[in-house]
Amino acid sequence: MPPPPTASAPEDPAEAEEQVRDAWARFFSPETSVEDKSRVAENGGDYQLMIEALVKDPQTRVLRVRVDSVTFTSDLHARVGYTLFSDGRKVGPDDPGASVRQDDTWKISAKTVCSLTKYGKDVPQAPIC
Template identity: 40%
Template sequence: MIAAGVLALALTACGDDGGGDGAAPTPTAETATSAEPTPSETPSATGPADPAAAEKEIRKNWATFFDPASSTAERQAVLENGELMGPVLEAFSGDERGQQVEARVTEVEFTSATGANVTYSLLMKGATVLPDSAGTAVEQDGTWKVSVKTLCGLVGLSGNASQLPGC
């Protein structure tokens, strides 16, 4: 199953910091930092009207998306185009190990009023398995969501992303 491949790769990940414009962000395996995340405090000319509230929502929604206790419907609600991404979510969430993965957002950097780069670590049973990964969040229909690019980047670690609709 795809999620098994993703997690197997995550446990031994050696990625690079891919992800230019239009490319899916590639989770990276860099040295973990011990710095505590701090919310954005000053508005950016290219960020949302309330960056602190947007960052708080991004962190909350990423936690929901990667929470093993979240249902598919809850994950779809915080995933860009979630209603269209059911097959990818099922593949990602259907594996036993996939149900043990969580994410911890460490940094949010707004790139526009509706986009942000997100640095996060994947954890399995509380242990970091993929530190300092690069992803993106998008504001869609008034909600900050995990981008399809991020999910497909994770699925792509298995080499099977092209076999799933949406990736």
């Protein structure tokens, strides 16, 4: 179990925001392997098969992201405003996503990755969802 948040923001918010944005960019890049996508997702190894299904699904593999805002709610959590695009057309979401700091690395939250399955044709959610 991770330690409870202790501050309202990371020690270096600018660096932390850069790491958050990088994790999101890597996760949504078509050049990033399933293994690397799993590394930038919270507990990604636990649901790597779902991430692989997201990569292979014809509807989710074309999703691209624009991170619009990063707001730290503690030194371990951030709210991420983002927009998803499919073939250049906005497809969602209506609610913000999240990033978490795990093993001293900022990652996309498991809940956010789980929310991506609704954009696929046949992407089953992992039990973690």
